[in-house]
Amino acid sequence: MKILALVDGSEHSLKALDYLIQLLNQFGSSQNTSKNNTKNNPEIIILNVLPTFHTPSGIKTEIKSIKDNKSISLDEYTNKVKETIKTEWIKNLEELKTKYEKTGFRTRTKILKGSHSSRYIAYSIIKFVDDQRVDLIVLGSVGLGGISKNRALGSVTRNLAEISTCPVLIVP
Template sequence: MKILVPIDGSKSSKKSVVLAREIGEKFEAELMILTVIPETTVFEQYPTNFPYTLEMDKANVDRAEYVLSDVERELIKYPYEIQTYYTSGNPAHQIVKFAEDHNADLIIMGNRGLGAFSRTFLGSVSNKVINQSKVSVLVVKDGAKEE
């Protein structure tokens, strides 16, 4: 069994790692930990912003590596295989694509707890993944009070 765990360093994504560990241990599952680097297209539109784009890209990669290393430390005693990955682009699209490309059996991800108003107009990453994925999705709420 393969479980994809998309993370962003938020409280709910940390909770999703804990739950993925529990489920993974019961099913002897491989955990695939993924973080998605946001696109920096706003800066890329203007040639004078090129140095800033490079700095943003480096900062985003550094952040992704930090988030992944934090989870690796959390899962140090996990008895089965763990793979960590980062990619860039639209988070929901990249998560769905990654799950399909890597034959994930389950996606366990956090929900940042956006209020109903924000969720209706913006759509959350977890909501988009639920609606676009061919793989079952388990969403872990962080327990934060909705606005």
């Protein structure tokens, strides 16, 4: 069984991942399972979708560095921000992988390129789900952009629930 856990750093996404582990342990799918018996030992794929920063064409503004007072273009600055975020997420996902592998589950990580559209993000995730033959998607009810006090689903969560090709477990 392959289970996709979506993580964006929000409290809800991390809570959903913890809930998944508790649920799997309750049903006896943990370290008691032989590592050679992959049929009964679920594989958890921890996925992050990187945010997108759109720089409108025609903007020629330069930004000065506080450190060395050198100017760089907005495009260069945006690219540096994207690379920094990607590097941080590689590190964050590796830490999560290490943490959950200790519970006895096969774990791997993946990063997808984001978009400005929650619908496009959902379609990108579903394409990954189909390509990897994922059996279950687990995610929080809202992510970093959601408003949890209104008890509404976040836009990516709602879109995934609407278009998913496999079951979706939404953890409040």
